Amino acid sequence: MSLYHKYGGITFWNEVLNCFYNKALQSKKIAHFLTPENFYHIQAMLISQLEISLGELGRYSMKGLMQIHMHLEITSSQYNEWISLYKDALIENYVLYEDIEKIIKIFQVIKQYIVYNNY
């Protein structure tokens, strides 16, 4: 069974995304990326983040992800903060440890396409 269905589908994962988004809005390191002008992009990004984390990585072009994020100059530390808050949201919603590990591993793989420089 897919992770999507294992936890009850869209209602559950919406809750995870909301939880993550509220945390990100309060983070000194990354909140400035989440501007009101960017709202629709961020919404679209959260959906793609969810799809990728649930195993739909193949639907996305890594070159595309690189091009989208390049001008944002996202640092390794900002990316790590993003992933750490996502992990917190998964924990708070009782996702099993073994599933969290799987999800975080996928995000470690795509880090190189989103982070601008390893500083």
Ligand code: HEM
């Ligand atoms: C975790 C993996 C990530 C994935 C899969 C992802 C994916 C995406 C996608 C697909 C878009 C385009 C949305 C649209 O269609 O409009 C986007 C936009 C954006 N992403 Fe990400 N993203 C990730 C991580 C991050 C991180 C870590 C940050 C900042 C710390 C970030 C900041 C942004 C911003 C600000 C935009 C809006 C576009 C812009 O301002 O040019 N993303 N992302």
